Amino acid sequence: MHPVAYIPSPSQGVWHLGPVPLRAYAIMIILGIVAAVWLGERRWAAKGGTPGVIIDVAVWAVPFGLVGGRLYHVVTDYQRYFGEGGDPVRALEIWKGGLGIWGAVALGAVGAIIGCRRRGISVLALGDAVAPGIALAQGIGRWGNYWNQELYGRPLDTFWALKIDENHRPMLDGGPGLDPKYADVATYHPTFLYESLWCVGVAILVIWADRRYKLTHGRAFALYVAAYTVGRGWIEALRIDDAHHVLGLRLNDWTSIVVFVCAVAYLYMARGRTGPENVGAPVAAPGDVPVAEESAAKPGTPDDGTAETAAEPADEAPVVEPAAKDEAAKPEAAEDEARAPEAGEPEAAPEPDGGEPEATAVEEPEPAPETAEEDPEPEAKAGEAAEPEGEPEPVAGADAEPESEARSEAPAGEAADEAGENEADGAADHDRVEKGEPVKDGK
Template sequence: MILAYIPSPPISKFNIGPVTIRFYAICILMGIVVAMWLTNVRWRRYGGNFDQILDIALCAVPAGIVGARLYHVVTTPERYFGSHGDWVDIFKIWNGGLGIWGAVFFGGLCAWAWCRHKHYPTALLADALAPALLVAQAIGRLGNWFNQELYGAPTTLPWGLRLNSQGDAIGDAERCYDGLTCPTGTLFHPTFLYELIWNAIGALIIVWIGHKAMKILKAGSLFTIYIMWYTAGRTWIEMLRIDFAHEFLGVRINVWVSMCVFVAGVMVFIAVQHWGSPTSVLAERLRTLTEAEEMRQKDQNRQV
């Protein structure tokens, strides 16, 4: 007898007139907004201002969304090409399918380019962004809950996820993902919740390390810790999932990617300690740049 479980939401979208609003999209947008706010708070402590964060976000966020979608399309091409695919679905991101590695790579590349153009210390931006990314990813995982997708194998644990039968969510027609029908009332590992909790803990740890150890660690260290923390969690959580995924040597591709990125994160962490700059030095440079920008802005306003 099942005494406790996590219910699935009865709906995944609602309409305002002719416009359909999906909770998946709301969760993604909420994650972006919270990440911008948290990054701004941390960036200002380093000596920057909100205008700088806004300019970076205006190019990095769209690039990150495009990159996230491209990663998903490249790793699951059969959903969009070939006899069983429809390339038009590439643009339907509200149906789910955003790969975090594509988002980090393309968004990070865009942010790096802008920082280089403006001479902002990229390592400081990365450290300011590190816990914010984990918080944004945690919020975004709630979108998978609304879509009833990307859950794990059947379980009898009291926090198992029960799917509903409203026929309104993505995962409703794919309960076991293996062509079989699960018995009525089957519970599944709520991998969205596991990752949400893992990311929230990681964000707190990174903030704590930032307060306690940044006089010892070099600038950029917190971002490498983010990489290591997230990939460590993603490895074991990914192995619980039963949704379709390509495999290599019997292991899901995303597991391989997570392990490889974890190793890369360790190597970069070591490199940063050897060749990175102290946070205090880069923060002083950022304060000087910010003051110069604000003076130029004031001069322009007076001229107008």
């Protein structure tokens, strides 16, 4: 059976650089690991984790995964290496293919747990971050089977069928010759391509579901496992390579069923799990402000210098405003100075009589006696000011207004009434009034 169109197989899967062989199978595995780490780092950073954690954990998980994958393959196909006509040394020839995904995931998880404990982070959170990356790595790694012309499916006669060379077609059990059923069959199901595309679809599904439903605490990883096992089940049923059968199903089919049930059960049990995950403290950038300093920078924090600086304008405001108010209050101060003689006249009035100050003058505050002692000097000034009787403006000063003149005359009248005991001497009364009033207004 030779269809007109098909997918050709590579003529070789290894190249030599001098004594060093470059194997396509190993290159595909390495590319898959690089893709998984790259995608895992991006998703881990999106979770708020510290950059570089995925690489550190991969140092443990990848070697464990490779060993686990090889052990699973050797154990499930032990007759190839330890059976009749087998060679145990071939169990170490990993470059010829033979990595079981279930062993790789199981033992790789052990390495991941070790790496996570060393970094003090949650292995479930890390599993969610790397889940789509693992699926992508599987999709890339499956092309290693293409280069080795292995793990293909039943015969297929269509344009996407994979052509397999004669020396890679199924062999007889326990014999070196080709199986007669496939001796003349050249094209088969490209199961490597089916699984590669399925794995890429699983990676996209996990990324979408994680963004849509916020899958945390290992649920994204469980979704990856459940989705992958569904595809692996029907792809495994197409393969014709040697495998152990249990109750009519290949061993990998039973493994897929058990793992699928476990993954779905975990998704159900963890459906209500929420809350923060331990992803480690991110490393602060050179210009970043630590959280402690950031909280201290809030208003009202006494330890922060910026809070005190922010309060300075409030402290300066009361200093400026009273100054402005004092300038605005100058007219009122002038009026108060004009009224000041009213309080001082009772002290000055008794002096012309030659008598002692009244009792009220003694009870007045301390400034009152000072004004009484300074009265002789103002009397001389008052005499000078008394000459121009008709000019009241010099008496009140430059700041006085006509209104203040009227107020100054009114106290003078009151002083005259209090000193009115000597009504016969009217001129003396007028002198006493003028002596008392200019003393205060002249200042």
